[in-house]
Amino acid sequence: MDRWDPIELTSTFRPILEPLETIQTTQDQVGLYDGRLKAEDYPSGTVYLTGYRILYIDAKDPARKSIGLSLRLIQGIQHYGGFISSSPKITLDLYPRSTIVDPQSSSDLISTQGQQTLDNSFSGLAIKNEPSWVCAICYNSNQGGIQKCTICGVKRPIGESVANTPTTPAADPFLLNEPNYMDHPFGNAPQNAASNGGPDPTMAEATTGIACPACTFQNDPFMIQCEICGTELQDADSIAFMLHRQQQHQRSIRQLPSTINNGAISTSLPSTTAQGGNNSPSKSLGGSKLFSGFYGLSSGSSPSSGKSTSNDEANNSVKLSFRAGGIGHFHTLLKAAVAAKAWESKLKPKPLETSNSSSSDLTSTGPATPQIKIGGISNILRTVETNKKVTDETLSQAFQDLNGLMEKAAEMVTLAETISNRLAKSSSVDKEESATFKTYLLSMGIAAPVTKDTAGAVFHKELARELVEFILPIVEREGGTMSLMDIYCVFNRARGVELISPKDLHTACQLFPDLNLPLRLRKFDSGLLVIQTLARYSDDEVSTAVWKRIQGLPPGAGLTAIELASAVQISVALAQEQLLMTEARGRICRDESVEGIRFYDNLFTNWEL
Amino acid sequence: MSLSAASSNAAQGLSQSPALASGFQFPSIHNFPPFYTLQPTASTWKNQADLWGTVVMRYFRHHRLYQLDLDDANTTNEQLFHNQRINRRLKPETIQAIVDEMVKKGDAEWDPTSRKRKAIILWRKPEEWATFISTWVFESGLNNTIMTYYEIAHGDNAEDQEFYNIHPTVLQKTMDVLVKRGVATTFQGANFEEMGVKFFNAGA
Structure with missing residues (x-):
């Protein structure tokens, strides 16, 4: 899991995207696998595929368990269709770490790197402490930590998992060995070597060999996997302990006084490996060279590590398990996104800026090359002209057809922002015009709207989140309540061409409580649907305000919904609703006539005859 | 008021x-x-x-x-x-x-x-009317004689009384109250206006 990075989220737990990053698709109920094993911290969440990253947002704890994997790390993609009760999965082979970090760069780096990879390898190993088991259905030998058969997905029998756990003296060998090591740092090496070299069973028992739980072969105590069948032998604690001890040892070597020169180290190195008690070649931890063994463990650069798949897979591959379907779509888009390499173009500056800044270059490369060095007013004029031309071209291209507009959407937004900035600076334009323009800008608010294509099964949830992000400031400005109809208009205008249906909006709004969003859909008795901010403006406050307004009217005058709506800048339907609510509280009364309903202060309450 | x-x-x-x-x-x-x-x-x-x-x-x-x-x-x-x-x-x-x-x-x-x-x-309750009518009957010395409903509602003697032109239904209700009180007894007539009533002596 170390390849994943924490990501930033919005208040509604949607990912914050980088500039120009767009969500390609979304899928919920996806679990992560670290190598072949389930990553227990990331059991089920929503996975977003963007142009640059794969983002995982946990369903239960989105604030802390949300991580992203850069697409640039992906080397290959494997698709697994699922079998019986095993969910379909996508395996992502990652580029080995060594291609990113060069372990040979410096000794300082080695030490820190060693520390890091050590931790990583702990996390990778932490779940591999149980013996393998054989699936009752398909007879596939599965690794210990896996609770479902990797081939057919059938669950591991519960009784078996307990019964088969061997009583291997896992931690003991180290406890026994440690005093030896402390007392005779170099001296007990041959003894160990002798004991391991000859697989004498009595000797092995006496000197704490480990019996393989699968094939009963007596392995050397420092082996992680059985030499014969490759079954995991030791529990994580003992391995961690061993790694720690080895690391300590390395440190002690490095910290030797300067009297010991390179030669001394080179002599001591074999002794450490001998101390490690490792006579088994080519296993990741027990390589004849301890250093390379370390890096083989984490980076996968060692050729021998290709076989010891468990550790490398943990670091160099990631699985996404699609428990609620949607894998086909995701797979296709993921392949496309990896192939598109959107991140490579990301480093370029924004298109419009490019065109503006390079405008002089443009002309210079054009036919009018000799004019490059002309300065003064003519050059300024020419630059202005070129700028205008580029802008015009962008505009005309953008509005040629809808697809063109979608492609140019980002540029158009940038352009609009530039214009608004210019408007703000220039005093010649009167305020009304710039205000109008600003409302247009507001309407262009959503650059990458959530669509059914990109969100798939979680469309409504995503829509609800996007809606809250977009509409919350507007609702607050409108006094805490907006009718659903108004929101539909504003929202769809902002979405541009990706219009949504009223039903989608309604469904999304009904999800507000489930998603813990700060807005609520409310249905008034009359059937009017409104969106309200959460408990900000209570009915009491609203009705008191309406009542006060009516009391403040000249004597004998009433108030209609239309008058109220225009007075406080809300929709008529909402004004009507507020009046009815106030009336229901007995504060005002109505007068129905051919002119419509007028509301008056409730004189009946305290009238004395 | x-x-x-x-x-x-x-x-x-x-x-x-x-x-x-x-x-x-x-x-x-x-x-x-x-x-x-x-x-x-x-x-x-x-x-x-x-x-x-x-x-x-x-x-x-x-x-x-x-x-x-x-x-x-x-x-x-x-x-x-x-x-x-x-x-x-x-x-x-x-x-x-x-x-x-x-x-x-x-x-x-x-x-x-x-x-x-x-x-x-009923801007005045039948009980109130009963009191009014019985008081009027005794004050006019009309007790122990049989009167028709018409005489009470439209008779010359009752012209200045509040119950003058009283509605028949209200009058009937009033009479029911009086009968119940044991102050008067009613007699069937051919029609409503010919229905008779006889007030007993006061305190009887």
Whole structure:
């Protein structure tokens, strides 16, 4: 899991995207696998595929368990269709770490790197402490930590998992060995070597060999996997302990006084490996060279590590398990996104800026090359002209057809922002015009709207989140309540061409409580649907305000919904609703006539005859 | 009564209507437009219906009226339920609802045969009428003689009494009260007006 990075989220737990990053698709109920094993911290969440990253947002704890994997790390993609009760999965082979970090760069780096990879390898190993088991259905030998058969997905029998756990003296060998090591740092090496070299069973028992739980072969105590069948032998604690001890040892070597020169180290190195008690070649931890063994463990650069798949897979591959379907779509888009390499173009500056800044270059490369060095007013004029031309071209291209507009959407937004900035600076334009323009800008608010294509099964949830992000400031400005109809208009205008249906909006709004969003859909008795901010403006406050307004009217005058709506800048339907609510509280009364309903202060309450 | 009402309601900004030709003056709430709309809020409606009940009772008492007929386009309905100054009129169903409220309080009674089109407004309870009539009978020395209902309601002797021209239904109710009190006994007649009544001696 170390390849994943924490990501930033919005208040509604949607990912914050980088500039120009767009969500390609979304899928919920996806679990992560670290190598072949389930990553227990990331059991089920929503996975977003963007142009640059794969983002995982946990369903239960989105604030802390949300991580992203850069697409640039992906080397290959494997698709697994699922079998019986095993969910379909996508395996992502990652580029080995060594291609990113060069372990040979410096000794300082080695030490820190060693520390890091050590931790990583702990996390990778932490779940591999149980013996393998054989699936009752398909007879596939599965690794210990896996609770479902990797081939057919059938669950591991519960009784078996307990019964088969061997009583291997896992931690003991180290406890026994440690005093030896402390007392005779170099001296007990041959003894160990002798004991391991000859697989004498009595000797092995006496000197704490480990019996393989699968094939009963007596392995050397420092082996992680059985030499014969490759079954995991030791529990994580003992391995961690061993790694720690080895690391300590390395440190002690490095910290030797300067009297010991390179030669001394080179002599001591074999002794450490001998101390490690490792006579088994080519296993990741027990390589004849301890250093390379370390890096083989984490980076996968060692050729021998290709076989010891468990550790490398943990670091160099990631699985996404699609428990609620949607894998086909995701797979296709993921392949496309990896192939598109959107991140490579990301480093370029924004298109419009490019065109503006390079405008002089443009002309210079054009036919009018000799004019490059002309300065003064003519050059300024020419630059202005070129700028205008580029802008015009962008505009005309953008509005040629809808697809063109979608492609140019980002540029158009940038352009609009530039214009608004210019408007703000220039005093010649009167305020009304710039205000109008600003409302247009507001309407262009959503650059990458959530669509059914990109969100798939979680469309409504995503829509609800996007809606809250977009509409919350507007609702607050409108006094805490907006009718659903108004929101539909504003929202769809902002979405541009990706219009949504009223039903989608309604469904999304009904999800507000489930998603813990700060807005609520409310249905008034009359059937009017409104969106309200959460408990900000209570009915009491609203009705008191309406009542006060009516009391403040000249004597004998009433108030209609239309008058109220225009007075406080809300929709008529909402004004009507507020009046009815106030009336229901007995504060005002109505007068129905051919002119419509007028509301008056409730004189009946305290009238004395 | 109108003086105190005017003082407490003066701030509401409702103008006072001029008195009718009969001398009756509507309270200023009669000029309040919502007064003519059945209020959907229960508590508001209760207050409104109470106010209407009081206004109707006052009007009927002032004009010595007994029967309210929704189908009758007489001056009563026009004056009481139609305010031409503010161009508002009570709908018949609203009037029914108001009378229903009055019936609940014992201030009115539907004519059972009229399907809620006619009602008797009891601006004075039958018990009160019984007291009035028995007092009048004893004071006039008419006890121990048989009188017809007509004599009580329209007789020359009763011309200056409050129960003059009393509605037959109200009179019958009053007589029922008197019989129950043991003050009088009734005799069947050919029609209602020929029904007889005999008051016993006082204290009998």
